[in-house]
Amino acid sequence: MLVDFFYHLRSHELKVSVKEYLTLLDALSNPLMAPSLEDFYYLARTTLIKDESLFDRFDRAFGTYYRSLQAKLPSKEIPLDWLVKEFERRLTPEQKAELEKHGWDKLMDMFQERLNEQQERHAGGNRWIGTGGTSPFGNGGYHPEGIRVGGKSAGNRTAVKVWDERQFRDYDDQIELGIRNFKVALRRLRRFAREGADLELDLPDTIRSTARNAGHLDLKLIPERHNSVKVLMLLDVGGSMDDHIGRVEELFSAARSEFRNLEVYYFHNCPYEHLWQSNRRRQMERFDTWDILRKFNADWRLIFVGDASMSPYEILQPGGSVEHYNKEPGAQWLQRMVSTWPKAVWLNPEPQASWPYRQSIAIIRNILQERMFPVTVAGLEQAMRLLSK
Secondary structure, three states: OHHHHHHHHHHOOOOOOHHHHHHHHHHHOOOOOOOOHHHHHHHHHHHHOOOHHHHHHHHHHHHHHHHHHHHHOOOOOOOHHHHHHHHHHHOOHHHHHHOOOOOHHHHHHHHHHHHHHOOOOEEOOOOOOEEOOOOOEEEOOOOOOEEEEOOOOOOOOOEEEEEOOOOOOOOOOOOOOOOHHHHHHHHHHOOEEEEEEEEEEOHHHHHHHHHHOOOOOOOOEEEEEEEOOEEEEEEEOOHHHHHHHHHHHHHHHHHHHHOOEEEEEEEOOOOOOEEEOOOOOOOOOEEEHHHHHHHOOOOOEEEEEOOOOOOOHHHHOOOOOOOOOOOOOHHHHHHHHHHHOOOEEEEEOOOHHHHHHOHHHHHHHHHOOOOEEEOOHHHHHHHHHHHOO
16 A cells, blocks of 8 residues: 555655655554554655655645545545535525624624533534534534634635634745746846856957957956846735635746745735744744834835735724734735835736625725736736836
């Protein structure tokens, strides 16, 4: 079985060597760990993957391999996804439209009240914190404006807050296929300047100097030409952005290739008082947004990448973040960033036809002074043309 696992990792472009595979087998032959899936995952990652930047690729490969094994095992249990889909079929559009939106303040008060009163687990229903049903609190059900507590979303994406610690993964900047057009579009922003030591031959000046020197070779060197544009890229990650991972990774790879001076930070839905550079360590290694505002001067170009699809409360309301209590609304942080870096654009992977139907997109477009562009070749060309002025 582990031979299949070895070739499965290789098929996902993880260069696992035979020596590393034998090390894993040797570790398994000794009582180093309890026989659990989680422990095997960490042992396999430790012995087979030596580059931390490949951890996300290993996670995906491990997940697909595990799911393929699960599919081969018989089960008498009814999958939870079937129950959720059955619930969704029974709730008609008319019934969904009848559910009441409570508003931010009332919703928070109701949630606190339910926490104080509830003593047991609930499934279905329209009041308590539980699974399924039409209560504003819980998971696996439907409400047009609620708080998701634990578990997975049923796919409606209407929660205004999430009571759960979620794990995001970094975008892969090594994607090579299908990004040539993105590179060409981003190239419009590049500006070259000669920097550093004299390392490059200046052929015209060498010819002139040699001629003046009666034919004796006189080499002339000049500094290499480097792309002098400085780009600060802020990437939205997790939630609805999972639908756009492929396209964003292509854009990210193209940016890594085209911009020598590129700094990248992550946020979720809307930037607040902290940003981070590694999603695995985002709870431990966060960067104060004020420090970033002071670190990079106005010469930097700012590029947001995100679908801007969220509850309007996340932009306009203190405490509106789905993951923590933010003392200042996201709109205030966005305005500070746009003021600090006047040359700023927002790249949106969401289809442009859906923009008019998202209130949050309209709010962010207004803050960015309509400088929002789709993640298409034409959209990128427009954005780079604006940033190059």
